[in-house]
Amino acid sequence: MPTDPPAPMTGQDTARSARFEQQVLPYLDAAYNLARWLSHDAGDAQDVVQEAMLRALRYFDSFHGGDARVWLLTIVRHTYYTMRSKNRQDDLHAELDEDIHPLVDEGPSPETLTLLAVDVGALRAALERMPPALREVIVLRELEECSYKEIAAIIEQRIGTVMSRLARARERLRAELGHHPKEVRRHDVR
């Protein structure tokens, strides 16, 4: 529980709620999509979004215009990593994983990819095998259609980093698609 006091409430709670519903709630799908892809699990994703929305509501007074989607997705991502940080091993693994996967292009030929890539199941499985740091940029760019600038704001990195990470992520995804075309999904929704 944060020790800093919540934003002071005025007599305009109802107006505030209405503003929150109008400005933030439209991005509930975006929030869930990111949380779901980060956490692998539908139940965990709901917990992450629930907590993120509570935080967003609590700190809504500090949101002064701007892009509500970027603002909410930043909170969702923070919430996910805070909740996950209890699992140190998982964290460590993700970083190591990223280190040992530099920019290498050993994917299958483009012809193979064309056939594989249209299969949603294979794409999903390949995405879920990727480390979170790479998966999140793919999700933000390809699924959420964020610009590099928006991604940079959400993952709190420079645009140059976004560009190189996205390149790495796509090469990794392409390699995953080639290496495990038939593997059964490991992270089925319960």
Added chain:
Amino acid sequence: MMCDDARLLLHAYLDDELDAANSAAIAGHMRECPACTARYDAYATLHKALAQPGLYEKAPDALRQRWTTAAEAPATIVRPRQRRARMPLSVAAAAGFVAAMLLSGPAWLQLMRSGRVNHELVADVISGHVRSLQGQHLMDVVSTDQHTVKPWFEGRLDFAPRVKDLGDEGFPLIGGRLDAVDGRSVAALVYKRRLHVINLYQWPVEAGVPSPQTVVQEHGYTVIRWSDAGMQYVAVSDVSESDLRQFALAFQNDGSTSGAR
């Protein structure tokens, strides 16, 4: 341009994020390099494949409903100034309740005062409850024995919380921890109801003004507040409202005899 540079830049080119000069350089390179062209085509295919709607995970209805009704939550707080004319039965009942509160004087003032901080406090305790369920935050002292839990708080708080095991009533005590509500340190007792967790917060308030029990539901959690013998109690959980009411009742039983302070 070298293929190594192109391998990085073709992604930005694909995403239409390159300036004119670099775009021209990439396009020029691809005209001469079949390998990079093939690469680009592969990522363009991947880009299209990832745009399939089946991959986008929409928020479940239950989650959406929580937040759509949540926006109306502040309106559910009792409004003292209702007119009597042409109101539905439920509002009439509420007005009757309010009238009773008006007659009782100080209690009404207390309700008004608490009404103002209600929403903030409810958000605070729910947030605390959710946080307590993550990782190892749930308990600082793990014990089902009230005589272990109560002394643990000694020296950690400026008051002695009331600790009761309610195992016989179906709410076994499993531990306690320090928490913060509304900017002050409070005692949090942790109880179980089957697989659910109930957090009971308590802290001292001005004695002598008992405030009535209030029940608020928000974001799928039930929050019950009451005060007794100079202590403010707030119970929060995702169990059903009737279960939490039963819990509050069980805790209040024998309240006056077991030394609340």
